[in-house]
Amino acid sequence: MVRRSAWFWIMAFLHLCHLSLSNSATPPPPVLPVPSASQLHWQRREVIMFFHFGMNTFTDAEWGTGAESPSLFNPTGLNANQWMDAAEAAGASLAILTAKHHDGFCLWPSQYTDHSVAKSPWKGGKGDVVGEFANAARSRGIDVGLYLSPWDRHEKTYGREKEYNEFYMAQLHELLTKYGSISEIWFDGAKGEGATEMNYHFRDWFEMVKQLQSSINIFSNAGPDIRWVGDESGSAGDPCWSTINRSLLRIGDASLLSYLKTGDPQGADWVPAECDVSIRPGWFWHKNETAKSVSQLLEIYYNSVGRNCVLLLNVPPNTTGLVSGDDTQRLKDFRAAISRIFSNDLATGSAATASSEWGGPGGGFAAANVLDSDDQTFWAADGSDQQGAHWIELALPAAKKSFNVVRIQEAIALGQRIMEHEVYADDVLVAQGMTVGHKRLHRLTTSVTAARVKIRITKSRGTPLLSAIGLHYDPSVDGPGEFN
Ligand code: FUL
Secondary structure, three states, rough: OOOOHHHHHHHHHHHHHHHHHHHHHOOOOOOOOOHHHHHHHHHHHOOEEEEEHHHHHHHOOOOOOOOOOOHHOOOOOOOHHHHHHHHHHHHOEEEEEEEEOOOOOOOOOOOOOOOHHHHOOOHHHHHOOOHHHHHHHHHHOOOEEEEEOOOOOOOOOOOOOOHHHHHHHHHHHHHHHHOOOEEEEEEOOOOOOOOOOOOOOHHHHHHHHHHHHHEEEEEEEOOEEEEOOOOOOOOOOOOOOOEEEEHHHHOOHHHHHHHHHHOOOOOOEEEEEEEEEEEEOOOOOOOOOOOHHHHHHHHHHHHOOOOOEEEEEOOOOOOOOOOOOHHHHHHHHHHHHHHHHHHHOOOOOOOOOOOOOOOOOOOOHHHHHHOOOOOOOEEEEEOOOOOOOEEEEEEOOOOOEEEEEEEEEEOOOOOOOEEEEEEEEOOOEEEEEEEOOOEEEEEEEEEEEEEEEEEEEEOOOOOEEEEEEEEEEOOOHHHOOOOO
């Protein structure tokens, strides 16, 4: 064995130190607020699935009265595995079930009421839809979420503040302890006109939810983890900030819709928006309703996922207890359209340059990081740049191909920053917008061929950080009949 002198080892050590220092600059500091690990995980799901099923399915209603007889509930062919075919077809990694809607009928045998599956003819009163749903989802690797309506038109204690809040809390406790890990809980703000005024004890409910399920995301109009986007058409605002001031929000307050839609760049809280929309006109199954077309679903995708939101897409099982084959096929076609557009990135092979790079060459925040398909790496502009001076440019590969969709993604783990941006193709402005966030999709009105694509960040909170830029081709821009 060759013996090395002490001097050799000291020099080798110093060389290694130098290498590691020059290879990684200190990352840019976060701009507050930042997402929790659960919120980040949720945001990356992009499309999740809603299942509205319950008494309304059998009475052809959207809002039941609470007076319905449990004897009406009898989904003789219920197969929650088949529901998951729909969730999988849509590429959803989380499925949320209406365990109880406004009519108060419980899809699990709640110990706190008689108004449940236990009093129905289905499986001789021994069935449990929530249990079957949770098992079916998990067997496919799909996470589970639950909706428990605060407004309960059946429950006798509704309107008596102390009693009803305790009743609701007990049901919540039941659901969050009987069915394993729950990733999202949905608190609906709806209360019909003339409904008895009720003061819900949200603070207590939320506290218990977190005690029982520490990594759960709580959804409501007011967060705390996920907020309603303010409409049910699947369309977020531009801007759409994941930041907002929670102290200004109240569950069920209709005057806040536009604030929910846009969020607030000055917001002290990270409460990203979820866009809930149904594949059919109604939330529940109705014989004469049909699913939206693929092009309508795509439009929704661009306006939700493409504007920094998660899309919560509802598909309603029918009276047999199955999702209609047509709806599942539509979801497959929708997913196929997304893959067709986004699996081919025409920016691949580009050379990236930028106004500046945080930490300089070799600092680890190079412009080229936007092209490496890795969410964890990003381009960061130098913090000393002036507002409006930041840009990044891609020199596209020589074989020019047309594109009509520009995808831009911020490294949101360190805060949402971009306030305004512009996209240029060979120095011609082709798109502009305000926020970017996790994902911003610009679908251009015509296809473009260019040698260079430049993104100018004209206004931002702190140094902009971009994790990805993609260029894609959506065939429906040139041939509108493409995705019918
Ligand atoms: C609303 C409810 O009133 C609808 O029935 C549906 O459940 C939707 C998702 O939320 O507030």
